[in-house]
Amino acid sequence: MDMYYVQGILILAGINLLTVLGLSLLTGFTGLFSFGHAGFMAIGAYMTTMMTVKLGLPFIPALLVGGLSAALISLIIGRFTLNLKGDYFCIATLGFGEAIRLILDNIQYFGGSRGWAGIPLYTSFWNVIIIDIVAIIVMVFIINSRHGRNMKAIREEELASQIVGINVFRYKMISLGISALYAGVAGGMLAHYLGYLQPLMFQMVKSTELTIIVIFGGLGSITGSVIGAILLTALPEILRDFYQWRLVIYGLAVIAIMIGRPRGLMGGKELNFRFIKKLLKKEKEVNI
Amino acid sequence: MSDMLTLKNVTKKFGGLTAVGGVDFTIKKGEIFGLIGPNGAGKTTIFNLITGIYGLTEGDVLFEGKSITGLKPFQIANTGITRTFQNIRLFKNLTTYENVLIACHKSASYGLLDSVFRTKKFKNEERLLAKKAGELMELMGLTQNKNMLASNLPYGLQRRLEIARALALNPKLILLDEPAAGMNPEETLRLMELIREIRDKLDVTVLVIEHHMDLIMGVCDKIFVLNFGLPLAEGSPKEIQDDKNVIEAYLGKEEE
Numbered sequence: 001m002d003m004y005y006v007q008g009i010l011i012l013a014g015i016n017l018l019t020v021l022g023l024s025l026l027t028g029f030t031g032l033f034s035f036g037h038a039g040f041m042a043i044g045a046y047m048t049t050m051m052t053v054k055l056g057l058p059f060i061p062a063l064l065v066g067g068l069s070a071a072l073i074s075l076i077i078g079r080f081t082l083n084l085k086g087d088y089f090c091i092a093t094l095g096f097g098e099a100i101r102l103i104l105d106n107i108q109y110f111g112g113s114r115g116w117a118g119i120p121l122y123t124s125f126w127n128v129i130i131i132d133i134v135a136i137i138v139m140v141f142i143i144n145s146r147h148g149r150n151m152k153a154i155r156e157e158e159l160a161s162q163i164v165g166i167n168v169f170r171y172k173m174i175s176l177g178i179s180a181l182y183a184g185v186a187g188g189m190l191a192h193y194l195g196y197l198q199p200l201m202f203q204m205v206k207s208t209e210l211t212i213i214v215i216f217g218g219l220g221s222i223t224g225s226v227i228g229a230i231l232l233t234a235l236p237e238i239l240r241d242f243y244q245w246r247l248v249i250y251g252l253a254v255i256a257i258m259i260g261r262p263r264g265l266m267g268g269k270e271l272n273f274r275f276i277k278k279l280l281k282k283e284k285e286v287n288i
Numbered sequence: 289m290s291d292m293l294t295l296k297n298v299t300k301k302f303g304g305l306t307a308v309g310g311v312d313f314t315i316k317k318g319e320i321f322g323l324i325g326p327n328g329a330g331k332t333t334i335f336n337l338i339t340g341i342y343g344l345t346e347g348d349v350l351f352e353g354k355s356i357t358g359l360k361p362f363q364i365a366n367t368g369i370t371r372t373f374q375n376i377r378l379f380k381n382l383t384t385y386e387n388v389l390i391a392c393h394k395s396a397s398y399g400l401l402d403s404v405f406r407t408k409k410f411k412n413e414e415r416l417l418a419k420k421a422g423e424l425m426e427l428m429g430l431t432q433n434k435n436m437l438a439s440n441l442p443y444g445l446q447r448r449l450e451i452a453r454a455l456a457l458n459p460k461l462i463l464l465d466e467p468a469a470g471m472n473p474e475e476t477l478r479l480m481e482l483i484r485e486i487r488d489k490l491d492v493t494v495l496v497i498e499h500h501m502d503l504i505m506g507v508c509d510k511i512f513v514l515n516f517g518l519p520l521a522e523g524s525p526k527e528i529q530d531d532k533n534v535i536e537a538y539l540g541k542e543e544e
Contacts, residue, residue: 141403141404141406145414149386149389161362164365166362167362
């Protein structure tokens with residue numbers, strides 16, 4: 001294995017990680033399941049590419065535009081579907097994801113179903129890492145604030161959240177918007193890593209994969225999502241030598257986790273600074 | 289004393305069934321007001337109507353003289369009415385502390401960006417929230433169980449936590465739905481003290497549904513009796529105890 005190959009896997013893991021982080025906020029912390037996040041990635045990917053290729057914008061502002069457009073569209077969808085009770089939102093996202101793919105199939109400006117080649121390769125190992133770190137910090141800060149706590153309250157008990165004065169609809173919108181923003185930026189990075197875009201890349205399988213990673217890592221755990229994203233992106237690559245079997249093994253790994261740890265790898269717990277601080281403090285006491 | 293909550297001809301129909309019909313009563317500021325009636329009389333429905341979980345079919349609900357009919361539950365909560373539930377609804381997988389802390393959220397005003405950039409405002413207000421949550425847990429005797437998951441608390445403490453969570457909103461009126469359900473006599477006595485304490489110390493008006501007559505007769509200033517969704521009697525505990533209709537509704541008619 002050469003470095004270039006390992007780096008490539010890490011970049012893909014980093015991009016997946018970004019989407020998974022956003023989805024984790026929506027699914028793990030707010031309790032809303034989405035099967036259309038590949039759609040938000042697609043919007044981000046195509047918008048970012050349009051900005052860099054057609055309008056000549058630098059990479060970072062283009063990524064922001066991509067992310068914000070995904071967020072904006074998510075809010076329009078949320079406006080109409082987040083009032084629905086139960087699983088209807090989930091079904092709506094499923095429909096949305098497929099609709100976006102089909103629309104992109106038919107926009108010749110973006111290359112239609114033939115795809116869009118010749119996208120400049122701006123995504124590098126280092127900017128993936130930096131964006132991921134910033135994204136993780138921002139997410140942790142949001143979750144450990146009254147806004148994040150309100151989302152958790154909605155996940156736990158919607159009616160009681162209303163009774164303590166939480167505007168449930170508004171917080172669901174915020175959560176959806178942020179998660180779509182993350183997915184959009186990730187989509188833009190994916191486009192500028194592969195140098196090629198095709199609507200087929202954003203099928204429902206992709207959305208399902210993302211949701212599986214969140215559940216695998218553990219609902220309501222950022223560390224779980226991070227570990228899950230890295231493991232489950234790398235796993236199929238590590239198994240490339242047994243390529244006929246790799247999806248079987250992937251499936252078995254997910255099943256094994258769900259049986260062994262039904263709440264996911266981390267199961268709502270975090271490996272965080274407080275934990276590390278505690279360890280450090282203990283050491284200090286010993287030193288004294 | 290000024291009027292806190294006024295129900296005017298409050299009626300709720302589910303299809304052809306009148307769950308609550310033509311209920312009128314007024315709760316004065318600082319009162320402990322009891323709402324009693326046999327099972328299925330519509331007491332919890334009245335709570336759901338006041339807190340906006342159900343819409344009214346007819347009538348009007350006034351809070352401090354202003355109509356709150358048609359407001360969403362969270363808006364009603366923010367005007368100063370909060371409640372507990374008969375079937376406890378805590379944030380089960382969160383700790384006692386988090387449950388109270390979440391409910392304190394209206395005491396802070398920092399926005400999303402404040403939390404992303406950890407501004408001074410964020411830090412100050414978070415400190416304030418933590419302090420407030422701590423005080424509430426102290427008041428309700430929950431400090432020892434601070435880091436316990438709500439679902440693991442003993443039943444009596446879960447009820448207390450629900451009250452603590454409700455008080456975190458700084459309500460003017462608190463609705464307690466069978467707070468003593470499942471409590472032993474000793475716990476019930478402590479709860480009675482607590483209800484008085486809430487009224488006296490925190491200046492909160494209380495509306496309570498309860499089947500424990502000792503509690504109702506012991507703490508309430510005024511009692512309203514409901515039977516089959518219709519008003520049956522209203523008055524002081526003494527008056528209610530002697531009311532023929534009430535005795536009949538609870539114990540049945542004397543044979544002639």
